[in-house]
Amino acid sequence: MPQNNRVLLAARPQGEPRLDDFRFDVQPVPEPAEGELLLQVVFVSLDPYVRGRMNGGKSYAKTLEIGDVIEGRTVARVLASRNLGFAPGDWVLGRAGWQTHVLSNGEGLRKLDLSVAPATAWLGVLGMPGLTAYAGLLTIGKPRPGETLVVAAATGPVGSAVGQIARIHGTRTVGIAGSEEKRRALVGEFGFDVALNHRSPTFATELAESSPRGIDVYFENVGGHVFRAVLPLLNDFARVPVCGLIAHYNATSEPSSAPDLTAELLGRILRNRLTFRGFIVSDFADQQAAFERDMRRWIAEGRVKYREDIVNGLHACPQALIGLLRGTNFGKLIARLSDG
Amino acid sequence: MPQNNRVLLAARPQGEPRLDDFRFDVQPVPEPAEGELLLQVVFVSLDPYVRGRMNGGKSYAKTLEIGDVIEGRTVARVLASRNLGFAPGDWVLGRAGWQTHVLSNGEGLRKLDLSVAPATAWLGVLGMPGLTAYAGLLTIGKPRPGETLVVAAATGPVGSAVGQIARIHGTRTVGIAGSEEKRRALVGEFGFDVALNHRSPTFATELAESSPRGIDVYFENVGGHVFRAVLPLLNDFARVPVCGLIAHYNATSEPSSAPDLTAELLGRILRNRLTFRGFIVSDFADQQAAFERDMRRWIAEGRVKYREDIVNGLHACPQALIGLLRGTNFGKLIARLSDG
Numbered sequence: 050m051p052q053n054n055r056v057l058l059a060a061r062p063q064g065e066p067r068l069d070d071f072r073f074d075v076q077p078v079p080e081p082a083e084g085e086l087l088l089q090v091v092f093v094s095l096d097p098y099v100r101g102r103m104n105g106g107k108s109y110a111k112t113l114e115i116g117d118v119i120e121g122r123t124v125a126r127v128l129a130s131r132n133l134g135f136a137p138g139d140w141v142l143g144r145a146g147w148q149t150h151v152l153s154n155g156e157g158l159r160k161l162d163l164s165v166a167p168a169t170a171w172l173g174v175l176g177m178p179g180l181t182a183y184a185g186l187l188t189i190g191k192p193r194p195g196e197t198l199v200v201a202a203a204t205g206p207v208g209s210a211v212g213q214i215a216r217i218h219g220t221r222t223v224g225i226a227g228s229e230e231k232r233r234a235l236v237g238e239f240g241f242d243v244a245l246n247h248r249s250p251t252f253a254t255e256l257a258e259s260s261p262r263g264i265d266v267y268f269e270n271v272g273g274h275v276f277r278a279v280l281p282l283l284n285d286f287a288r289v290p291v292c293g294l295i296a297h298y299n300a301t302s303e304p305s306s307a308p309d310l311t312a313e314l315l316g317r318i319l320r321n322r323l324t325f326r327g328f329i330v331s332d333f334a335d336q337q338a339a340f341e342r343d344m345r346r347w348i349a350e351g352r353v354k355y356r357e358d359i360v361n362g363l364h365a366c367p368q369a370l371i372g373l374l375r376g377t378n379f380g381k382l383i384a385r386l387s388d389g
Numbered sequence: 390m391p392q393n394n395r396v397l398l399a400a401r402p403q404g405e406p407r408l409d410d411f412r413f414d415v416q417p418v419p420e421p422a423e424g425e426l427l428l429q430v431v432f433v434s435l436d437p438y439v440r441g442r443m444n445g446g447k448s449y450a451k452t453l454e455i456g457d458v459i460e461g462r463t464v465a466r467v468l469a470s471r472n473l474g475f476a477p478g479d480w481v482l483g484r485a486g487w488q489t490h491v492l493s494n495g496e497g498l499r500k501l502d503l504s505v506a507p508a509t510a511w512l513g514v515l516g517m518p519g520l521t522a523y524a525g526l527l528t529i530g531k532p533r534p535g536e537t538l539v540v541a542a543a544t545g546p547v548g549s550a551v552g553q554i555a556r557i558h559g560t561r562t563v564g565i566a567g568s569e570e571k572r573r574a575l576v577g578e579f580g581f582d583v584a585l586n587h588r589s590p591t592f593a594t595e596l597a598e599s600s601p602r603g604i605d606v607y608f609e610n611v612g613g614h615v616f617r618a619v620l621p622l623l624n625d626f627a628r629v630p631v632c633g634l635i636a637h638y639n640a641t642s643e644p645s646s647a648p649d650l651t652a653e654l655l656g657r658i659l660r661n662r663l664t665f666r667g668f669i670v671s672d673f674a675d676q677q678a679a680f681e682r683d684m685r686r687w688i689a690e691g692r693v694k695y696r697e698d699i700v701n702g703l704h705a706c707p708q709a710l711i712g713l714l715r716g717t718n719f720g721k722l723i724a725r726l727s728d729g
Contacts, residue, residue: 291658310649
């Protein structure tokens, strides 16, 4: 009889999550009832948005309660099924979270054809991060030939797709990452025109020099000092899809020591006729089919490359999420929970 | 022989303009050469954006140089013409600024038919402020029936038009002004559903109570503490056309003592999927014809009302502009420079 190993929210993190904000437990795995199926999770996706779910209060989605299984998209195999839609051995995409086994009635599950793409791709370049990049960039960012796009966290699954999709549209791309190794990969592996390390003491100057004709699209997924460096460089009519703010996710409610940019930001929005628009991936669910068609073609043509960072075992997940928020991973972070 | 009385920029204001930032002078009026015409300015429009032109540095338009005539749209009569397009006695809309007489080659002038609307209306409700309200509200704000719109400086030419156009589109309107007299006029004269005084010590609470279902459109023309009160009330997918920031126009570069809202603002843009978009009226020049057609009909039907605040003489202009930036005017501020 298999057992379900789970990771639960033990405490709401204050600032950066600590290992004791997570709690491991083991539960018996019940038999599927009529209409149900039992899943064994093979891969779970670790994503920055999960940090927001660990806080209390209002967000764009229900936050986790203490004792809940940590949230995450998963690729799983069907172990046993009493549901006519699924057979043992099927691969399915779902949202089982950080646990090894789960019962399902089939709702919200999608059967995957692994001959089309490997299991992990459905959590990254062909999954939620890929659609986030595609829809946010094309719908809000509207990159045009000859324009300049800037994106940070640019070796990550969203940032690397944003840069490569913009390049396909004829846009000059400036990628920002947090290490020299990543910086080199931006140009060598992902085809960015320019790559910068935001930890450089002269980062703001380097960014200005990298964009001598200004910035037309800033795909915002980090906030913080990168945003502050980008703001004065935005051209008239620049577009800023606001997709994430990873630099702020561990922020506490301590007053910021940074200067108040509000008046400066509103003034630039006015004078330069900027557009800032926030979005989350579910706002663009209707683009799923177009996204998968385009992205599969671009991957097949070698025009979109992706990198994965796979850690092993449920026990690795808390530290891996902490590292993700620090930027220590390199590529789409996924945990392998079983051999599938 | 007439003389041209002018008001020039004497010094760049530090903070609020002072009377000695302006300089009066008198010039002889030259005879029009072949192709030219001589205008006598009858009305000059005083608008908040002029404050920005008095600063140095980059704006969305060329700033004034020291010694330049202060900027402003004007309604003038043709005194003499050696240009086949214009005859003495014609009324023309132009941008002569703060001076009584000016030579023109006819470029940028528009002949006005005063049987359609009075001269001053072409500087307000049927002019630049009216188009600003119309295009910014309908193109960016997109008010829908049953939604809630908030606008400040709501007895001004832009704010009053925004509220009334939104109401025509079935939107519930909350107007904000800076005195009790203006507050009463918002409901009694301009048809706002709710009116608030932003100088009330409990303004933020009153705003929250005025919008129990949140705010869907915030037409931003003031910034400052009104913006801070609006931000937490914006609904998912709210739209914020950024049209002006009058509360900031006299700001010096002293560090703000207000708390840094940048992270809060970006976080709300993300979580609530807000759209902020700046614009200036010239971005929407292609809507001029539709605007005039709609606005003339709404005025004729009594669905859009407007109020004018007319001061007399060129010498009144500096103090009137200072008052405009303090909010002491009531309605579209215009100076009458001659009897026409």
